[in-house]
Amino acid sequence: MPELPEVEVLRRSLDRVLPGRRIEGVVVRETRLREVVDVTALAAATVGRTIERLERRAKYLLIHLEGSSTLLVHLGMSGRLTVVPAEEPLEAHEHLAFLLGSTHRLRFRDPRRFGLIASWPTGRLASEPHLAGLGPEPLGADFDGQRLARAARRRRAAIKLVVMDPTVVVGVGNIYASEALHRAGIDPRRPANRIAAARLERLAEAIRSTLEAAIEQGGTTLSDFADGAGNAGYFQVALAVYDRDGETCPRCGGTIRRVILGQRSTYYCPGCQR
DNA sequence: CGGGCGGCCTGGAGGC
DNA sequence: TGCCTCCAGGCCGCCC
Numbered sequence: 271m272p273e274l275p276e277v278e279v280l281r282r283s284l285d286r287v288l289p290g291r292r293i294e295g296v297v298v299r300e301t302r303l304r305e306v307v308d309v310t311a312l313a314a315a316t317v318g319r320t321i322e323r324l325e326r327r328a329k330y331l332l333i334h335l336e337g338s339s340t341l342l343v344h345l346g347m348s349g350r351l352t353v354v355p356a357e358e359p360l361e362a363h364e365h366l367a368f369l370l371g372s373t374h375r376l377r378f379r380d381p382r383r384f385g386l387i388a389s390w391p392t393g394r395l396a397s398e399p400h401l402a403g404l405g406p407e408p409l410g411a412d413f414d415g416q417r418l419a420r421a422a423r424r425r426r427a428a429i430k431l432v433v434m435d436p437t438v439v440v441g442v443g444n445i446y447a448s449e450a451l452h453r454a455g456i457d458p459r460r461p462a463n464r465i466a467a468a469r470l471e472r473l474a475e476a477i478r479s480t481l482e483a484a485i486e487q488g489g490t491t492l493s494d495f496a497d498g499a500g501n502a503g504y505f506q507v508a509l510a511v512y513d514r515d516g517e518t519c520p521r522c523g524g525t526i527r528r529v530i531l532g533q534r535s536t537y538y539c540p541g542c543q544r
Numbered sequence: 545c546g547g548g549c550g551g552c553c554t555g556g557a558g559g560c
Numbered sequence: 561t562g563c564c565t566c567c568a569g570g571c572c573g574c575c576c
Contacts, residue, residue: 302553
């Protein structure tokens with residue numbers, strides 16, 4: 271489900287309701303997520319603490335708590351994090367919930383269990399195993415065409431795989447990689463080291479503008495993405511190529527094709543992507 | 545180090 | 561109606 275725009279939309283929605291709330295308890299019904307949840311450590315880091323603010327790093331949601339403790343949440347492919355009334359019945363695959371006072375709970379639901387829940391001292395997040403080694407934020411100041419060009423120069427893999435490599439730039443998953451390459455007019459299969467600097471400049475800009483547009487539209491809901499209040503996104507109607515095999519390219523009128531790169535479906539228009 | 549691949553899970557869609 | 565296969569937005573670890 272979630273790439274950078276969806277996690278950012280989730281962050282913004284939860285940031286309107288969570289700060290100031292106190293975590294009164296944590297209920298864990300299934301510990302086997304992407305990693306086994308350390309219930310003791312999680313409870314020690316969260317219970318009795320007030321939520322201060324929410325941050326996003328790559329596709330990780332960082333919930334900062336008072337007392338220098340941070341909760342890390344990753345949605346994997348099918349994760350959902352929502353605030354629901356306390357009396358709301360348990361959902362299937364609701365593996366974990368944080369009790370917010372006596373009136374609400376923060377529900378984590380994840381059928382495929384590729385998600386992740388962990389905690390880490392706030393001051394030492396730079397050394398948190400999942401966050402250390404991540405590349406620049408695509409919407410931040412330290413990502414641009416030059417940075418992308420430096421990474422592309424020593425890679426002969428397809429440009430789409432390079433753009434999806436989180437050590438190069440974070441947050442770009444399978445949907446937005448296809449969309450950004452279409453926006454930039456670059457064939458996703460093209461070896462990264464055979465693309466001119468000016469075109470990589472254009473690609474960096476396309477990544478940025480695609481992600482920003484998606485955030486503005488509330489993210490992409492293909493099947494199940496929702497923000498913290500359960501609202502779906504709208505960017506799916508603006509997707510130019512993703513999941514549109516055989517349809518007409520909105521820019522040149524060509525026919526969109528689907529190919530496999532790195533075992534992932536990849537969509538592009540042979541008419542206007544070279 | 546780069547690059548290719550399999551695996552982790554469940555559910556939904558489509559074919560027969 | 562079932563049963564089967566394929567596919568899915570992420571990420572990691574293994575191998576060469």
